[in-house]
Amino acid sequence: MQKNLKFKAAGKSLEKSEIDRKDAETGIVDMDGAISYLKTTRPTFYRWLRSGKLKGMKVGRQWRFYKDELDRFLKGESPRIDLSASPDPLLGFISEKLTELGAKSAIQTGNDKLKSIISGIISLGYFLRSSDIHLSPHPLAGDLMANHVLLRYRIDGVLRTAAEFDSRLLQPVIDEFKSMAKCDLHERQRPQDGRIIIKVDNDKKTLDLRACFLPSALGETVTIRILDSNAVKLDIDAMHISPNNLEKVHEALNQPSGMIIVSGPTGSGKTTVMYAFLHSFQKKDALKIISIEDPVEYMLEKTVQVGLNVPAGMTYINATRAVLRCDPDVIMNSEIRECDQLKLLQMATLTGHVTLSSMHAESAAATIRRLIDLSGDTMLTSDTIKFILSERLVRILCPSCSKESVPTTDIIGRASGMARSGGLDWSSLPHTYRMAVGCPKCAMLGYRGRRAIAETLKVTPEISALIRNNATLEEIQRTAIEQGMTTIVADGIRRFANGETTFEEVLRVTK
Numbered sequence: 001m002q003k004n005l006k007f008k009a010a011g012k013s014l015e016k017s018e019i020d021r022k023d024a025e026t027g028i029v030d031m032d033g034a035i036s037y038l039k040t041t042r043p044t045f046y047r048w049l050r051s052g053k054l055k056g057m058k059v060g061r062q063w064r065f066y067k068d069e070l071d072r073f074l075k076g077e078s079p080r081i082d083l084s085a086s087p088d089p090l091l092g093f094i095s096e097k098l099t100e101l102g103a104k105s106a107i108q109t110g111n112d113k114l115k116s117i118i119s120g121i122i123s124l125g126y127f128l129r130s131s132d133i134h135l136s137p138h139p140l141a142g143d144l145m146a147n148h149v150l151l152r153y154r155i156d157g158v159l160r161t162a163a164e165f166d167s168r169l170l171q172p173v174i175d176e177f178k179s180m181a182k183c184d185l186h187e188r189q190r191p192q193d194g195r196i197i198i199k200v201d202n203d204k205k206t207l208d209l210r211a212c213f214l215p216s217a218l219g220e221t222v223t224i225r226i227l228d229s230n231a232v233k234l235d236i237d238a239m240h241i242s243p244n245n246l247e248k249v250h251e252a253l254n255q256p257s258g259m260i261i262v263s264g265p266t267g268s269g270k271t272t273v274m275y276a277f278l279h280s281f282q283k284k285d286a287l288k289i290i291s292i293e294d295p296v297e298y299m300l301e302k303t304v305q306v307g308l309n310v311p312a313g314m315t316y317i318n319a320t321r322a323v324l325r326c327d328p329d330v331i332m333n334s335e336i337r338e339c340d341q342l343k344l345l346q347m348a349t350l351t352g353h354v355t356l357s358s359m360h361a362e363s364a365a366a367t368i369r370r371l372i373d374l375s376g377d378t379m380l381t382s383d384t385i386k387f388i389l390s391e392r393l394v395r396i397l398c399p400s401c402s403k404e405s406v407p408t409t410d411i412i413g414r415a416s417g418m419a420r421s422g423g424l425d426w427s428s429l430p431h432t433y434r435m436a437v438g439c440p441k442c443a444m445l446g447y448r449g450r451r452a453i454a455e456t457l458k459v460t461p462e463i464s465a466l467i468r469n470n471a472t473l474e475e476i477q478r479t480a481i482e483q484g485m486t487t488i489v490a491d492g493i494r495r496f497a498n499g500e501t502t503f504e505e506v507l508r509v510t511k
């Protein structure tokens, strides 16, 4: 059978023996040859091939291997990668940007240009303080046949294009990321994801990365989330929550039982707040804390953390039922999504547990309405919900370049109105306004870092009565403000009047 195999090569058909002879001349072996050359087994060989430790080429349906590549492998060297476009413009750009950020030495300057690109892309993401790195191919304007790659970073919640480069460099870069994330290099049709642990800043800093590979119409894309556990402020007191809100948070966390909810839209920092709350429970040594998360993002001390696994039947409901049999004091569900899950948590609360969860809702009053609508039970809801923190994140002015400013009378008029209707005493504010400028330290953005603007609602007997009577969102909101709540918008105005952010930024995140 093997003998009769014929290959089409350069338009002519050649006998296999003829090909073998040619291969031998050029230092190429087939798979069996490679396996015996490396003295290994077929499964191990396949594993090396999938992980990218070994490089081969496919001719028709057969694999071929260069002898010198196999020698490189035996010497422990990584495969040679042909970059069909010059990496120099991209490398030049990255090193220029890192120099601007005062981190020139962060980039590797070895012979391996691909490794330099990878370390440069990640280092730039780290020094720009970005949460995500995005690499994806896009058509060039006016030429649908040609495409180029966009390198983008999400910084303080806003996506920024850093560089555009030759699309011929994308696949080698993606393959290198896949190999680092222990993904299958030859799988290009299906999504894959993996974890990368890497040192940056001359080995001073270890980063935990999650890489997601997604096949798109123009080729594969990769998105890398940077999980910087040091950036997560686990201490509530260090989170710059306004003093009025902070006092209510501490009071709520000292309750022996009840439901606590953190709400806001996607990307409003709910996870960070919940980790800080868990950390606060942790400090009380006598509590057993179990969290159910989708997925577990940061490891916490003295907390049992369970990751959701829906295909294996580990849904929020099943996991929570199991957790309830493990004698917990505090139970966290990273998000409330459905009626049965909410009811289970409400029942757990009634039996003396503290439950902590997040929810998608615009405000604290809207969270109460969602709880009533989702559970369909006003009595149960009013008996269980104790405290809600609802929040957004505003970008903070760069401390190196912002300068004093005098807002227009129109802006002062609008801001004072927003403060008063949100329960904040306008005249008590410091009124030290500042404006965004832009410098190399903030990548010319004028802003650097984010802080929460929040409202906290304690469920008082009056609010509880409103819930039992199925009150409207407006009624709940009005009563909460009468009882001392300052709204998210008003908290944003407070940061504006403190010179921490701008009026436009408050409008951007609260509209």
Ligand SMILES: [Zn+2]
Residues within 6 Å of the ligand: 398, 399, 400, 401, 402, 437, 438, 439, 440, 441, 442, 443, 444, 446, 447
């Ligand atoms: Zn600046």
